[in-house]
Amino acid sequence: xxxxxxxxxxxxKTYKNGLKALNNVSLNIKKGEILAMLGPNGAGKTTLISxxxxxxxxxxxKVNVDGFDIxxxxxxxxxxxxxxxxxxxxxxxxxxxxxxxFTRGLYGKAPDPKYIESVLKKLSLWDKKDNILRQLSGGMxxxxxxxxxxxxxxxxxxxxxxxxxxxxxxxxDMWKSVEALRESGVTxxxxxxxxxxxxxxxxxxxxxxxxEIIVVDQKKxxxxxxxxxxxxxxxxxxxxxxPESLSKYDLELSGNKLSLTYSYDTQKQRTGITNLLQDIRxxxxxxxxxxxxxxxxxxxxxxxxxxxxxx
Amino acid sequence: xxxxxxxxxxxxxxEMDRFRRTLLQSLISPxxxxxxxxxxxxxxxxxxxxNIDGISYGSYIVPGLIMLTxxxxxxxxxxxxxxxxxxxxxxxxxxxxxxxxxxxxxxxxGAGATKTLIIGTVILATSNFFVEVSILHPxxxxxxxxxxxxxxxxxxxxxxxxxxxxxxxSIIPTLVITPMVFLGGSLYSLDMLPPxxxxxxxxxxxxxxxxxxxxxxxxxxxxxxxxxxxxxIFFLVLCISVVAYVLKKGYTIKS
Numbered sequence: 001x002x003x004x005x006x007x008x009x010x011x012x013k014t015y016k017n018g019l020k021a022l023n024n025v026s027l028n029i030k031k032g033e034i035l036a037m038l039g040p041n042g043a044g045k046t047t048l049i050s051x052x053x054x055x056x057x058x059x060x061x062k063v064n065v066d067g068f069d070i071x072x073x074x075x076x077x078x079x080x081x082x083x084x085x086x087x088x089x090x091x092x093x094x095x096x097x098x099x100x101x102f103t104r105g106l107y108g109k110a111p112d113p114k115y116i117e118s119v120l121k122k123l124s125l126w127d128k129k130d131n132i133l134r135q136l137s138g139g140m141x142x143x144x145x146x147x148x149x150x151x152x153x154x155x156x157x158x159x160x161x162x163x164x165x166x167x168x169x170x171x172x173d174m175w176k177s178v179e180a181l182r183e184s185g186v187t188x189x190x191x192x193x194x195x196x197x198x199x200x201x202x203x204x205x206x207x208x209x210x211x212e213i214i215v216v217d218q219k220k221x222x223x224x225x226x227x228x229x230x231x232x233x234x235x236x237x238x239x240x241x242x243p244e245s246l247s248k249y250d251l252e253l254s255g256n257k258l259s260l261t262y263s264y265d266t267q268k269q270r271t272g273i274t275n276l277l278q279d280i281r282x283x284x285x286x287x288x289x290x291x292x293x294x295x296x297x298x299x300x301x302x303x304x305x306x307x308x309x310x311x
Numbered sequence: 312x313x314x315x316x317x318x319x320x321x322x323x324x325x326e327m328d329r330f331r332r333t334l335l336q337s338l339i340s341p342x343x344x345x346x347x348x349x350x351x352x353x354x355x356x357x358x359x360x361x362n363i364d365g366i367s368y369g370s371y372i373v374p375g376l377i378m379l380t381x382x383x384x385x386x387x388x389x390x391x392x393x394x395x396x397x398x399x400x401x402x403x404x405x406x407x408x409x410x411x412x413x414x415x416x417x418x419x420x421g422a423g424a425t426k427t428l429i430i431g432t433v434i435l436a437t438s439n440f441f442v443e444v445s446i447l448h449p450x451x452x453x454x455x456x457x458x459x460x461x462x463x464x465x466x467x468x469x470x471x472x473x474x475x476x477x478x479x480x481s482i483i484p485t486l487v488i489t490p491m492v493f494l495g496g497s498l499y500s501l502d503m504l505p506p507x508x509x510x511x512x513x514x515x516x517x518x519x520x521x522x523x524x525x526x527x528x529x530x531x532x533x534x535x536x537x538x539x540x541x542x543x544i545f546f547l548v549l550c551i552s553v554v555a556y557v558l559k560k561g562y563t564i565k566s
Contacts, residue, residue, distance in 0.1 A: 015566055053407040056566045075315070078409040089400030091325075093332060105321025106408035148404065 005031040005156065005187050006052065011061030013047050013211075021047040023211040025061070034178065034188045036198035036219075038301050039208035045191040046086060048208070049158045053083045065156065079107055082154030086161040086191075088141045092134040096125055099133060100147045107152035119147050123177065139170045146177070157181060159190035163197060175201050195301055209305050231262040231273060233280065234289040243283045249276050318410035319418045326392050326422030330429075337388075338430060341380050345434050348376050349441035352498060363500050364531035369442035374524040375497025377434055378459070382492060382517070384430050385460050386484050389423030389467035394474055412558050416468060423464035424457070431456055445529065451536070452527035458543050459520055465550040472557055491517040501533045516542055 006029040013022040021044045029035050037045045050056035052063055054074055063070045065077035091099055100116050120126045123143045128136060133144065142162065149157060159178070163171040171194075178201055182188055192198055198205055199219065206216040215222070238257040249272065252261045260280075264271045280287065330337050353369030360368040396402040405415060438444050446452055474480040495517035501509050512518050523539025526532035532539070 050566075055403055055406045075409040075411075078407060081407070083404070083407050085400075085403055087400055089403060091396070091401050092399070094325075094328075098328070102321050102325050103404055103408075105317045105324075106315075106404060106410060108315045108317050108409055110317055 003031045004028040005066055006189075007062075007064045008048075008052070009062045009064075011048070011051065011063060012059050013044075013051060013056065014059045021211050022051075022058075025208075025211070025213055027206060027213055027216060029187065029189060030204075031187055032182065032185060033203045034182055034190070034201055035204045035206060036202035037189065037191045037206045037208055038195065038198055039191070040305060043208045044211040045208055046160055047211075049083070049160055049189070049191065052077075053081055053158060054078050075108075079152070080155045082149035082152065082157045084142075084145045084149045084157070084159045084162050086164065088138060088145070090133045090141060090144060093132060095130050095132060096120065096136070096144055096147075097129040099144060100151050103148040104151035107154075109152045115153075116147075116151060119150050122180075123147050124173075139167065142170075142174075146174070150181075154186065156187045156189070159188065161191055163192070163194060171197070207301060207304050214304050229264055229271075230293045231264065231276075232289075232291040232293065233260045233262065233287060234291075235259060236286040236288045239285060243285075245283060246276070246279055249279075315408075315410045315414055318408055319414045322405065322410075322415065322418035323422045323425075326419060327425065329392070330388075330422075330426045337426065338433060341384060341430050342433055342437055345376050345380055346437055346441070348372070349438060353442050363503075364529070366529050366531060367442065370444055370529070371500075371525075372498050373435075373438045373442060373444050374528050375492070375495075375521050376438070377431055377456075378517070378521045378524055379489070379492040379497055380434050381427055381431050381456065381459050382463050382488050382520075383484050385423055385427040385463035386467035386470060386488060387480075388426045389419055389464040390471035390474065390480050390484075392419050392423055393468055393471035394477075394480055397471070398477075416465075416554060416558070420461060420464045420468055423467060424460040427460040427464060428456060431460070446527065447530045448527045452524065455520075455524050455527055455540075455543070458540075458547065459524075462543060462547040462550060465547070465554060469550060469554050469557065472554070488517075491515055492521070495521050496533065497521050516546060519543070 006027075008025055008027045008029075011022055011025045012020070014020045023044075025044070025048060037048070039045050047056060051058045052065065052070060054070060054077075066080060068076040070077045091102070094102070097116065097120070100119065101111060101113075104116065105111065117126065117129075120129055123146060125140070125143055125147060128140060133141065136144065146159075146162070162178075163174055175197070178188055178190070190197070190202070202219050204216065205219050205222055207214045235258055239253070240257060242251050242253050242260070246260075250263045252263075253259075254261065262273070262276055264273065277287075349369065349372075352372055356368070362368070363371045393402075396405065435444070470480060470483050494512065495515045496512065497517075501512055501518070504512065519534060519539040519542040522532040522534050523536055523543065526536045526539070
């Protein structure tokens with residue numbers, strides 16, 4: 001898992017209308033990993049993917065895919081990549097089977113109906129193979145886009161908002177498909193608005209905002225480093241204010257005055273919980289219940305973007 | 312992969328498949344409209360027009376009508392072929408595929424030209440039902456038809472690339488090509504025009520195409536055949552240069 005498959009160096013893109021979509025982005029993507037790119041709308045996620053895939057021309061910087069330059073060696077790089085775009089952009093008057101076969105041909109592969117059959121079966125599309133695309137639901141069309149992206153057996157798969165507008169069941173099905181692909185050795189880069197998606201399937205997370213990558217880290221490390229825990233202390237009796245002796249703790253009193261919430265850093269050697277509980281007892285407050293709550297990736301993401309926008 | 316043969320094949324067959332799906336509008340419509348020309352101009356009016364260069368009027372207009380179909384069909388087929396995926400967004404997969412610009416253009420233009428030649432052949436066969444058609448130089452005719460089909464398919468590709476809506480796509484075929492063909496001697500000989508309008512007609516490039524094809528059919532032309540061939544090749548080179556420039560700049564399809 002340590003070999004870099006994609007190397008992005010000082011990549012910038014300014015569109016003709018003056019919009020600077022990417023600003024000096026550098027990122028390495030490891031072979032066999034699932035990297036989730038998180039960022040608000042207009043952050044530059046799709047531009048970054050589009051440059052690597054050859055749809056958008058970079059203004060400056062270099063991208064190498066498996067040691068090949070995306071501009072000079074475009075045949076080598078593009079033949080390794082499969083792309084599932086954000087929009088449902090399909091030839092609506094063609095059948096599912098022809099649509100998927102067309103993409104396989106575009107990528108320079110000889111027709112292989114057996115392989116296309118296996119892809120369609122894996123994505124539960126085989127019974128729809130003769131359907132015209134416009135007869136399919138949005139979710140089915142999304143699956144067709146994935147089938148097209150897999151039609152030439154890519155070793156790298158870009159999923160740009162793959163589960164946008166997809167119901168919960170189908171989304172979970174897709175997560176399973178993505179996991180199965182990773183297990184077969186495919187490197188996956190996905191952009192998503194659903195933080196739970198990144199949390200569920202990604203190995204690493206890159207947060208992108210205003211065309212810059214704010215942070216890239218292992219999902220677990222990011223959660224550990226930036227994750228804060230909250231301890232909710234329910235009291236037997238109301239307290240109007242937080243006692244003076246407890247002011248040294250990062251405490252919040254709830255609206256009903258019946259509970260205190262203590263935020264603490266999980267990475268610190270001493271969380272202060274023991275002392276806090278001792279001091280609460282010394283104040284004569286009686287405990288009813290204790291609950292802990294962990295920060296989600298979503299909270300971390302919101303915090304990072306907010307901080308970045310303020311700087 | 313030095314040449315993406317399967318990529319070329321995929322686009323070519325995909326375009327030909329669209330032709331099959333829209334057979335009614337692709338084939339029957341031009342055949343019907345050309346048949347109407349033969350009935351009205353060839354059979355009805357033709358009976359009142361004397362022979363031109365020793366050829367009956369009905370037969371005389373055959374090359375002009377074939378050229379009219381060739382030009383309009385090759386332009387509309389290819390312009391639609393590239394405009395539609397641009398319009399619905401599916402062009403992304405061609406841009407992201409390991410296929411060169413040359414291979415992509417050749418596939419679209421090759422398919423457009425093939426469709427046009429099929430239509431042209433059907434129209435030539437149809438004309439035999441209405442008038443007597445003889446072909447004096449068949450190889451020259453094939454050469455000219457292929458050259459014109461490719462050149463104007465390329466021109467259509469350019470129109471499709473530059474158009475940002477359906478209205479823009481139809482402007483050039485409707486407002487430029489059709490008048491140029493009708494005023495380019497498709498239904499008459501230039502000798503029949505007053506001297507001033509003859510002079511004006513010399514600036515219409517379609518005149519040379521129609522006369523070239525008429526020479527291949529009957530050996531009769533208002534110009535030397537080499538002038539016709541040279542003008543077609545000039546227009547082909549011009550189209551190649553402009554398409555190459557536009558694609559290099561990424562105009563409307565690549566940011």
